[in-house]
Amino acid sequence: MAGKTLYDKLWDAHVVRADPDGTTLLYIDRHLVHEVTSPQAFEGLKLTGRQPWRRESMVAMADHNTPTDPGFTTIADPVSRLQVETLDANARGLNLRYFPIGDKRRGIVHVVGPEQGATLPGMTIVCGDSHTSTHGAFAALAFGIGTSEVEHVMATQCLIQKKAKSMLVRVDGQLGPGVTAKDIILAIIGKIGTAGGTGYAIEFGGPAIQALSMEGRMTICNMAIEAGARAGMVAVDDTTIQYVQGRPSAPQGALWERAAAAWRELQSDADAVFDQVVPLDAAMIKPQVTWGTSPEMVTSVDGNVPDPAREADPVKRQSMEQALRYMGLQPNTPMTQIKLDRVFIGSCTNGRIEDLRAAAAVIKGRKVAASLKQALVVPGSGLVKQQAESEGLDRIFTEAGFEWREQGCSMCLAMNADRLLAGEHCASTSNRNFEGRQGVGGRTHLVSPAMAAVAALAGHFVDVRTF
Amino acid sequence: MTPFTQLDGLVVPVDRANVDTDAIIPKQFLKSIKRTGFGDFLFDEWRYHDHGEPGMDCANRPRRTEFTLNQPRYQGATILLGRENFGCGSSREHAVWALEEYGIRCMIAPSFADIFFSNSFKSGLLPIPLATETVDRLLREVEATPGYRLLVDLAAQTVKTPSGETFSFDVDPFRKECLLNGWDDIGLTLHHAEEIRAYEAQRRQDAPWLFV
């Protein structure tokens, strides 16, 4: 019999019961909660007179709607404010582990979970947020759910699931200088498409993945959903164990030894069989930039905006034309000629300390292009912000002309006041370039933090490798 | 939840691939703490010329007449015909709530994004994946035939066209059962409360660090 994949192991360990047709009651260890997708679930719980099954499993904080103005005290938009206040009331009312506004541990749930050790290897982790896949970097089975499922997990600590197919994306070789985790995942999405992983759980493996830090692995797993896969994951190794050790919610003492030994098993067996294997050569990956309105509409920085006239598939051609119209781009334009209005460094994809370090390293002693209307740095959490400040990164950014903000989702989805105006082009380290994502009519180009930084200096895209 | 058995419905086409949940219900509407009030804002940016905000009265907003949902012939549609990867992007169930409130009960497309797909069932909506060629044909027929309807029979797992042609589709047996009966998942799961407790007790022994 073939060995087990990491996904098999995680799945099997969480089956409460399974029907012959594969319908499974899956136990959930950790439930992250934010203000946008939870109010209706809390309400549902109340209406049915149910209590949370295991309140310690929940960790709550507001991130999507929160302002990023330095030292803000109130939320100006009354609708946003009500949503944050609703979470506040629910979290306090049920006595949940909660990081309110003003707590420096607050931040984007997907940055805070790992930071606090609330994300541990071997866990099942859910959140009413598609980028929950991020936590798979810790060899956890982590995926986004809708609000009905949020209520279901609150009430039962379980989800009704069917097992997905398994895919191994194996990245061999070594990345070139200036090429990052973000470029790997954009290249993967460019290759398999935004529906390429639909119905699969993806394990990312191979030497180039093993060489990444936890931050890099989180960037990759974060965007598994952009490849269509609800869950992405990476096997446990020393990098994982070292990251987790000493975190507030990580086990300690004798329990730590026991846990770490168990976690070492969290890898696919050598003879495990995947439903699909996608190989990539890291050495071939160049810095990536998206040109369209879907993350699969991506090319390398030394490439050109593609020409729909050369696309044979009529459906694809139509969506390319639609995307170029929206983006205001002409076919065959070199990517480096795309002029930018704003630059955004942050989000759960690239708002961690390593991302800020990478951007600051490029910026140090230089100035943001005069043609730029705004360059924003928004740390992923209060602790990332504090760490960056202790390293003096905030000064590097502000001296260059960047704005240094409070933590949160910010311009990743523009639910707060940070947004693009219609027609503006933005180099963004976030994960989605959908129409209107960063503001109505806004034009998003997804890039790595270092690529966003050089673009901010030049006012257009530049190949960070030649910088 | 309202049971879903048979649906004889007018069809509206949304002929685009990768329709994401931001397009289905733009993010400004996610600030609501309610489950209702989204129907008028379904596909807001494609439907109206101006920018929609929660609480707006949509009756007099300038409409984009080229968008199918605004065309008189598609008013009252309950079946939406889309392209591949329908519902990709964020996990927001508001997308399903907006479709439901607008009146859609069934979506047909070559493929759906996973989270959107499972969210649909929770509100009693049926997503039906059909082969790309079939969807292509249906799209052509819908455009050529005002008043085009389809008959969806969940028990038989079939979609029937006006000319009598029938396509069968796959649906997960458990989801089907729940839809046909209008069952609510939480109630079903709580029937297994003892098993959940037993699992939990064992896990606390084997991996106590998970219970923090």
Ligand code: SF4
């Ligand atoms: S940073 Fe962006 S992608 Fe991440 S959770 Fe916030 S809004 Fe979602």
